[in-house]
Amino acid sequence: MVGIFSLMTGLPGPSGFGSASTAEQVTENVDASKLTAIITGGASGIGAETARVFALRGAHVIIAARNMDAANSAKQVILKSNPTAHIDVLKLDLSSLKSVQAFADNFNAMGLPLNVLINNAGVMFCPHQLSEDGIEMQFATNHLGHFLLTKLLLEKMKSTAKETGIEGRIVNLSSIAHHHTYEKGIRFDAINNKDGYNDKKAYGQSKLANLLHANELSRRLKEDGANVTINCVHPGLIMTNLMRHSFFLMKFLQVITYLFWKNVPQGAATTCFVALHPSLKGVTGKYFLDCNEMKPSILARQETLAKKLWDFSEKLVS
Numbered sequence: 437m438v439g440i441f442s443l444m445t446g447l448p449g450p451s452g453f454g455s456a457s458t459a460e461q462v463t464e465n466v467d468a469s470k471l472t473a474i475i476t477g478g479a480s481g482i483g484a485e486t487a488r489v490f491a492l493r494g495a496h497v498i499i500a501a502r503n504m505d506a507a508n509s510a511k512q513v514i515l516k517s518n519p520t521a522h523i524d525v526l527k528l529d530l531s532s533l534k535s536v537q538a539f540a541d542n543f544n545a546m547g548l549p550l551n552v553l554i555n556n557a558g559v560m561f562c563p564h565q566l567s568e569d570g571i572e573m574q575f576a577t578n579h580l581g582h583f584l585l586t587k588l589l590l591e592k593m594k595s596t597a598k599e600t601g602i603e604g605r606i607v608n609l610s611s612i613a614h615h616h617t618y619e620k621g622i623r624f625d626a627i628n629n630k631d632g633y634n635d636k637k638a639y640g641q642s643k644l645a646n647l648l649h650a651n652e653l654s655r656r657l658k659e660d661g662a663n664v665t666i667n668c669v670h671p672g673l674i675m676t677n678l679m680r681h682s683f684f685l686m687k688f689l690q691v692i693t694y695l696f697w698k699n700v701p702q703g704a705a706t707t708c709f710v711a712l713h714p715s716l717k718g719v720t721g722k723y724f725l726d727c728n729e730m731k732p733s734i735l736a737r738q739e740t741l742a743k744k745l746w747d748f749s750e751k752l753v754s
C-alpha cells in the first residue's frame with residue numbers, strides 16, 4: 437500500500453528517493469571515475485539511460501548488446517552530450533551460451549578491471565520459442581545467459597575488488613512480474629515445454645529466477661568473504677521496446693493506469709541507485725523498488741528454491 441501511495445505521489449521513501457527520482461538525481465554527488473561497468477542491453481531503454489548516467493559520473497562503460505548498430509548509435513548519442521565519455525561496445529547475445537562465453541573471453545582479453553555488472557537485458561511475453569541451445573527463450577535470455585555471464589566474470593570482479601579496495605556490485609533487473617509465475621515458481625520438469633507454456637508466466641518465472649540467482653549468489657559471496665554484492669531491482673513501469681510482443685495490451689494498460697508509469701530517466705534510477713549510491717555499501721541479497729528496499733514474493737525468499745535453481749542452471753550451462 438505504501439508502495440502504491442509513493443508511486444502515485446512520487447514522494448521519497450526512507451532512502452530519500454522515490455518513484456519520481458531520476459538516475460541523475462540519485463547519483464548526483466557520486467564519483468564513478470574509478471569504476472568499470474558492463475551494462476547488458478545497454479543499447480536501448482533503461483540500459484541506455486543507465487549507460488549514459490554511469491558515463492556522466494565518469495565510469496568506463498561497456499555496452500553489451502546483440503545489435504551492434506544500436507549499440508554504436510547509443511554510444512554516439514552519449515558522446516554527443518558528453519564528448520569525454522569513456523564507452524566501449526561489445527557483442528553479446530544472452531540467448532546463446534556460446535555468445536556469452538565469447539563475450540567473456542573478449543572482455544577478459546581487454547585486460548580491464550570490472551567493478552559493476554548490470555544484468556539488464558531482457559525480453560518479455562514472447563510466444564513460445566527455443567534458443568539455439570534448446571532452452572525456452574525468456575528463461576534463456578533473462579536468466580540463464582545472465583547466470584553464465586555472471587559466473588564467467590565473477591573472478592574478475594572479486595580480484596578487482598581485492599586489488600582496488602572498492603566494493604564490486606552486481607545488479608539484476610528483475611520485475612514486480614516475478615509475483616506472476618507458474619504454481620511452483622520454476623517449471624524445472626518442463627522448462628522448455630510448449631505444453632502449458634504461458635508467455636506472461638514464463639516472463640514472471642524468468643524474473644523470479646533473477647531474484648533467486650541474486651539471493652543464492654549473495655549467500656555464496658558472503659561465505660567466500662568476497663567484497664562483491666548482488667541485489668535486484670524492479671525499475672517501475674516504463675514504455676520501452678520491451679513491450680514489443682504486447683504493445684497494444686501495454687498501451688491500453690498505460691491509459692488506465694497512467695499514474696503508475698515512469699519515464700526512462702526515472703526508470704533507470706533504481707538501477708543507478710543500487711549500483712552506485714554510497715549508502716548501499718555492504719547491502720546484498722535485497723530487492724529494491726523506487727530506490728527503496730522492498731520484500732519480494734514468498735517464492736523469491738525460499739532458500740531451497742534458490743539452491744535448486746542454482747544447481748539446475750549449473751547443469752544447463754555446463
Ligand SMILES: NC(=O)c1ccc[n+]([C@@H]2O[C@H](COP(=O)([O-])OP(=O)(O)OC[C@H]3O[C@@H](n4cnc5c(N)ncnc54)[C@H](OP(=O)(O)O)[C@@H]3O)[C@@H](O)[C@H]2O)c1
Pocket residue numbers: 476477478479480481482483500501502503506528529530531532555556557558559560577609610611612670671672673674675676677678679
Ligand atoms: N520497461 C519496464 O516497464 C520494465 C518493468 C520491469 C522490469 N523491466 C526489466 O528491465 C530490463 C530492461 O528493459 P527495458 O524496459 O529497458 O527494455 P528494452 O528497451 O527492450 O531493453 C532491453 C534490452 O535488452 C536487449 N536484449 C534482448 N534480448 C537480448 C539478447 N538475447 N542478448 C542481448 N541483449 C538482449 C535488447 O536488445 P534488442 O534491442 O536487440 O532487442 C534491449 O537493448 C529488462 O530486464 C526488463 O525485464 C522493465
